[in-house]
Structures are given as C-alpha cells and as structure tokens.
Amino acid sequence: MPKSIWILIIATAINITGASFLWPLNAVIMTQVLGQTLTASGFVLMINAGAGVIGSLIGGRLFDKLGAYRTILIGATTSASAAILLAFFFETYVLYGLFLACMGFGSGMMAPSMYALAGSLWPEGGRRPFNAIYVAQNVGVSLGTALIGVVTLVRLTDVFIANAAVHVFMLGFIAFFFRKWDGQLGRTADTTLRVSHKIPFKKQYRLHALFLICGAFLISWIGYTQWQANVSVHIQDLGIALPLYSLLWTINGLMIVFAQPLIALIIRKFHLTIKGQMTAGIIIFALSYLVLTQASVFTMFLVAMLILTIGEMFVWPAVPTIANQLAPKGREGAYQGIVNSISTGGRMIGPLLGGLIVDFYSIEWLFLLISGLLLLSIPLVSIYDRPLQKEDEAQQSAS
Numbered sequence: 001m002p003k004s005i006w007i008l009i010i011a012t013a014i015n016i017t018g019a020s021f022l023w024p025l026n027a028v029i030m031t032q033v034l035g036q037t038l039t040a041s042g043f044v045l046m047i048n049a050g051a052g053v054i055g056s057l058i059g060g061r062l063f064d065k066l067g068a069y070r071t072i073l074i075g076a077t078t079s080a081s082a083a084i085l086l087a088f089f090f091e092t093y094v095l096y097g098l099f100l101a102c103m104g105f106g107s108g109m110m111a112p113s114m115y116a117l118a119g120s121l122w123p124e125g126g127r128r129p130f131n132a133i134y135v136a137q138n139v140g141v142s143l144g145t146a147l148i149g150v151v152t153l154v155r156l157t158d159v160f161i162a163n164a165a166v167h168v169f170m171l172g173f174i175a176f177f178f179r180k181w182d183g184q185l186g187r188t189a190d191t192t193l194r195v196s197h198k199i200p201f202k203k204q205y206r207l208h209a210l211f212l213i214c215g216a217f218l219i220s221w222i223g224y225t226q227w228q229a230n231v232s233v234h235i236q237d238l239g240i241a242l243p244l245y246s247l248l249w250t251i252n253g254l255m256i257v258f259a260q261p262l263i264a265l266i267i268r269k270f271h272l273t274i275k276g277q278m279t280a281g282i283i284i285f286a287l288s289y290l291v292l293t294q295a296s297v298f299t300m301f302l303v304a305m306l307i308l309t310i311g312e313m314f315v316w317p318a319v320p321t322i323a324n325q326l327a328p329k330g331r332e333g334a335y336q337g338i339v340n341s342i343s344t345g346g347r348m349i350g351p352l353l354g355g356l357i358v359d360f361y362s363i364e365w366l367f368l369l370i371s372g373l374l375l376l377s378i379p380l381v382s383i384y385d386r387p388l389q390k391e392d393e394a395q396q397s398a399s
Contacts, residue, residue, distance in 0.1 A: 001125075001128070001132065002121060002122050004122075005118060005122055005132055007177050007178075008118055008129075008133060008136070009132055009133065009135075009136040010136070010173070011114070011170065011173055011177070012114060013136045013139045013140040014140065014169060014170045014173060015107070015110070015166075015167075015170050016136070016137045016140025016141055016144065017140040017143045017147075017166055018083070018144065018162070018163050018164075018165075018166030018167045018170060019107070019140070019144065019163070020140055020141045020143070020144020020145050020148075020249070021147070021159045021162045021163045021166070022159055022160070022163045023228055024148065024228060024232060024246055025148070025152075025156065025159055025232075026044075026045060026100075026228070026229070027045075027228075027229050027230065027232050027233050028232055028236065028242065029156065032156075033156060034091075034096060037355075038229075038354075038355040038358055039352070039355040039359050040093070041229065042229060042351035042352035042353070042356070043097075043352055044093070044097040045225075045229060045348070045351040046348045046349065046352045047097055047100070047101050047104075047348075048097070048101050048347075049345065049346075049347040049351075050104075050344075050345075050348045051101040051102070051104040051105040051108065052104035052107060052340075052341075052344035052347070052348070053108065053348060054108065054341075055075065055104065055105040055107065055108025055109040055344075056111060056112050056337045056338075056341035056344055057338070057341050058109060058337075059075055059108060059109030059110065059113050059337055059340075060113070060116070060333040060334045060335070060336055060337015060338065060340070060341075061333065061334055061337060062074070062109070062113075062333070063112065063113040063116050063117070063333030063334075063336075063337075064332070064333040067181065067182060068113055068116070068117045068120075068178065068181045069178045069181045071109060071113045071333075072113050072114065072117075072174055072178060073171075073174055073175060074109060075105075075106045075107065075108070075109030075110035076110060076170055076171045076174045077106070077171060078102060078103075078105060078106030078109065079103050079107050079167055079170075080106075080164075080167040080168050080170065081102070082099045082100075082102035082103040082106065083099075083103060083167040084167075085102075086100070086164065087160040087161045087163070087164040090157060090160055108340065108344055111336075111340040112333060112336035112337035112339070112340045112341075113333060113336075115130060115133060115336040115340070116324075116333040116335075116336045117181070118130060118132070119332055119336075120332065126321070127318075130317050130321045130324065131260070131317040131321075133320075134256075134316050135256060135257055135260060138252070138256035138257055139253065141252065141253035141256075142254050142257065143253075145247075145250045145253065146246070146250045147162070148243075148246040149246060203394070205387040205390050205391035205394070206327070206328060206387070206388070207326075208387035209326055209384050209388055210322070210323060210338060212380050212381075212383060212384035212387070213319060213322055213381065213384040214319075214338065214339065214342040215380045216282060216377040216381050217315075217339070217342050217343060217346070218342050218343075218346045218349075219346070219373050219374060219377040220281075220282060220285060220315055220374065221342070221343050221345070221346020221347060222346045222349055222353065222370070222373070223285060223289060223373070223374060224285075224308075224350070225346060225347050225350030225351055226289075226350060226351075226354045226366060226367075226370060227305075228347075228351075229350065230351070230354045230355065230363060230366065232245055234358075235301065238296060238297075240297075240298050240301070244298050248301060248302065248305045251302070251305065251306070251309075252308070255306065255309045256309060256313055259310075260313075263310075263313045263314070274318050274321060274322055274325075275381055275382070275385070277318050278314065278315055278318045278319070278381045279378055279382070280314050281311045281312065281313070281315035281318070282311070282315060282374050282375075282378055282381065283374075283375075283378070284310050284311035284314065285308065285311040285312070285315070285374050286370075286371045286374040286375050287371075288305075288307035289304075289367045289368075289370045289371040289374070290367070290371050291304040291307060292304045292367045293364050293367045293368060320339055322384075323335045324336070354366050357369065
C-alpha cells in the first residue's frame with residue numbers, strides 16, 4: 001500500500017476518534033443534560049446531518065476545482081473552530097445545535113475529498129483504498145468509544161473538550177502532511193467538468209446508476225443511525241450502563257479492523273461481485289434489526305451489534321468503490337460528494353424519523369420498519385447497473 005494511503009489512513013483515524021467522543025452521547029446529552037425529548041434530539045442531529053449534506057456536495061465539487069489539500073484544509077478548519085466553541089458554549093439547545101451543524105458542514109466537506117483522494121493516489125488498488133479508509137474510520141471509532149469511559153469519569157460534558165483537542169490536532173496534521181498535494185490532485189478536472197455539464201441529465205446514465213445504488217445506501221444509513229440516536233437511550237431505559245453501550249461500539253470497530261481477512265475470504269470464496277456484496281450486507285442488516293426487537297439484556301444487544309457489523313463490512317466500502325467506478329474522468333470528487341451526502345442524509349432523516357416512531361408507537365415497531373425497508377431496497381441494488389447498458393447502446397449507435 002502506498003505511503004500516501006497510510007497518511008490518509010492516519011488522518012481518517014484521528015478525525016473519527018474525535019467524532020467518536022461525541023456522537024454516541026448526543027442523544028444522552030440532549031435528554032439528560034439539556035432536558036430535551038428524543039424528537040428534539042433527532043431534530044438537532046437532522047440539522048447537523050443536513051449541514052453535512054451541503055458540505056459533502058460543496059466539498060466534492062471543490063475537490064474537482066481546487067484540489068485535495070485546500071478543500072480538506074477548509075473543512076478541517078471549520079470543524080476545529082466549531083469544536084472549540086462547542087467546548088465552551090454548549091449549555092443551550094440553540095448553541096449546541098448551531099455548533100454541531102458547523103462541525104457537520106466541515107466534516108461533510110472533508111469526507112468526499114478523502115475518498116476521491118484515495119482513488120486518485122492508488123487507482124490500481126480497486127476497492128482496496130476505499131476499504132482502507134473504511135477500516136481507518138473504525139479504528140477511530142474503537143479508540144474514541146473506548147476512551148469515553150475515561151473522558152467522562154468526572155463530567156459527561158468533558159467529551160466536548162476531548163473532541164475539540166482531537167480536532168485541533170487533526171487540523172495540524174492535515175496542514176503539515178497534506179500540503180504536498182496542494183493543487184496537484186483534482187484541479188485537472190475543470191475542463192472535463194464543463195463538458196460533462198452540457199450532457200442532458202436523461203443521458204447521464206452513470207449518474208442514474210449512482211442514484212439507484214444510493215437509494216439502498218440511504219435506507220441502510222437510516223437504519224444504522226438508530227443505534228446512535230435511539231438505541232443508546234433504549235439501553236439506558238433498560239438499566240444497562242452507559243459504558244456497556246460504548247463497549248458495543250468498541251467491539252464494532254475492533255471487529256471491523258481484525259475481521260477484514262475473513263470478509264475478504266468470503267468474498268473470494270463465493271465470488272461475490274460488488275452487487276452481490278451489497279445485497280448480502282443489506283440482508284444481514286435486516287436480520288440485526290429483527291434481533292433487536294427481542295433484545296432486553298446486554299448479550300442480545302451484543303449479538304445484534306455483531307450481526308450489524310458483518311453487514312456494514314459488506315455494504316459501507318462497496319458504495320464509494322462503485323462511485324469511483326462510475327465516475328467519469330474528472331468528476332470523482334463530485335460523485336464521492338453525492339455518495340457522502342446520501343450517507344449524511346440518512347443520518348439526517350434517521351434520528352428524527354426514529355424519534356417520532358418511538359415517541360408515538362414503540363421502539364420495537366421502529367426496528368420492524370427498518371428491517372422491512374432494508375429488504376425492499378434490495379431490488380435497487382439488483383438493477384443499479386441497467387443504465388450502463390443504455391450507455392453502451394448509445395455509444396454503439398453513435399459509432
């Protein structure tokens with residue numbers, strides 16, 4: 001693996017470590033510290049994710065126009081500034097939501113550039129650079145969630161200070177190590193972008209294919225966010241200690257890091273294509289939520305988390321890989337921006353939708369709904385590459 005990919009891996013792990021101090025506790029802080037309902041908590045997370053959607057779309061386009069370094073530096077500066085302000089001014093609902101939104105915007109700008117940069121630095125790597133970024137994210141999840149118990153020993157709100165410190169360190173790391181990529185990656189796309197924009201949308205078949213796969217990706221993320229937004233409170237209501245909830249995420253991250261050889265073996269043994277990999281992952285996702293409907297003790301939540309983790313190991317790396325394969329030359333950043341905005345959109349819709357269903361019905365109904373939606377998304381995966389057949393036919397007709 002190239003040295004440049006290792007730099008990306010380290011940067012990603014640092015970034016997610018900081019975020020992992022905060023996101024598992026968002027619903028708990030909103031309900032226990034700020035005195036808000038689950039629906040209000042979901043609304044703030046929706047605003048945070050909505051800002052991330054905008055940041056992703058802007059960040060992907062800026063990668064294609066300004067290059068990797070400047071885009072990522074702008075995003076990291078925005079996130080670090082908001083994290084510092086949050087550490088000192090979190091007492092009110094409005095300020096909490098405002099600073100989370102700014103952090104979401106900055107992180108949203110960085111994510112598509114990281115994935116597009118990985119593909120640009122190691123184009124012959126296939127799915128490997130995207131899998132490496134995915135594993136790095138989960139190293140950060142494991143480290144951050146493992147440290148939550150230590151960080152919150154004195155006060156729960158000390159997570160804001162830890163989050164800010166890591167974001168500042170991340171900014172320094174990017175400023176030092178990423179500067180050699182200033183203007184070298186992404187900017188050559190400008191002329192290609194201008195040409196591609198002249199193509200009518202109905203003939204942008206690769207974009208149609210991307211939207212189909214993103215439909216399934218969106219539903220997967222709506223389900224996944226329930227673990228972060230509503231399962232945390234549900235576990236507390238059942239009398240399961242908060243450190244055990246953070247332990248679930250630590251196990252999730254460690255499993256993703258160390259079970260990679262097993263997943264690679266399964267993919268090779270069963271000759272799974274990217275499409276087959278996603279389909280298998282979505283089915284496993286659905287199974288995990290069915291297990292959650294019966295969970296009332298920690299061991300059942302652990303089983304559901306283990307199943308969920310296997311599912312995400314199939315799905316999450318597959319989508320940016322597909323986006324990279326579909327992207328026309330010079331639009332890698334834009335396509336990764338769409339993918340990241342979709343995942344962030346799932347994080348935007350999920351908490352609010354889940355909070356409303358739990359408040360008006362029950363959390364069991366929420367888990368059943370998520371399972372059903374996941375199964376209904378499988379046809380989107382099965383037909384996502386059909387627009388490419390139309391592209392081939394159009395090219396043959398033109399020749």
